[in-house]
Every structure is written in structure tokens, then in C-alpha cells.
Amino acid sequence: MKQILLLVTTxxxxxxxxxxxxxxxxxxxxxxxxxxxxxxxxxxxxxxxxAGQPIIYVTQQLKNYKTGRRTNEIMSVIAKPLSEQDIDDLALWYSSMQVEVKMAN
Incomplete structure (x- = not known):
């Protein structure tokens, strides 16, 4: 299932x-x-x-920081010089990570 999700995301x-x-x-x-x-x-x-965030979420948030629609002292500066390709690459990388959730006893 994870491989299908990665394929669809790609x-x-x-x-x-x-x-x-x-x-x-x-x-x-x-x-x-x-x-x-x-x-x-x-x-x-x-x-x-x-890690494991949906590609569309990471993409949109980085674009929001880049344009100033969303602000944060650090992220606003970091996102400004990112190209569309940088944002796409980062979003794909983070969305490809698998996260396992375990319930506490």
C-alpha cells in the first residue's frame, strides 16, 4: 500500500x-x-x-511561507529562495518517509 501511495504521489x-x-x-x-x-x-x-506528511501539505506550506501568506521568523527566510523544483523535491522526500504509530499500553 505504501508503495502504491508513493507511486501515486510521484x-x-x-x-x-x-x-x-x-x-x-x-x-x-x-x-x-x-x-x-x-x-x-x-x-x-x-x-x-x-516525515510522512502528504506531498500536497508540504508543498502548500512551503509555498505559503515563500509568498508570505504564512509567516514564521525562520521559515519565512528559508522558504523565500526555494524554487518550485526545490519545493517539489522536498515535498516528495518528506512524503516518502514511513512513520509507524504505536499505541501506549
Missing amino acids: LFVSLGASAADLQQGRAKANACAVCHGQNGLASHPEAPNL
């Missing part, structure tokens, strides 16, 4: 102006790791977890 992104690149997203995410964690699980208390 196809969805491919319909845009340019196809997202998973490995490029991984490389670009190194800059995000300071707050959002190397594995997409936030290490900064005010940063959200990005």
Missing part, C-alpha cells in the same frame, strides 16, 4: 511543471534537519514533524 508531482526528484529532495532536506530532524522527526520543540 505521478501527481510529475504532472506539474517538472518531475520531483526523491534523491534531490533528500539532499536538500539536509538543511532542514537542524529543526525538523535528519529523519523528518522534529528536534526543535516548535518545529513540526515532516
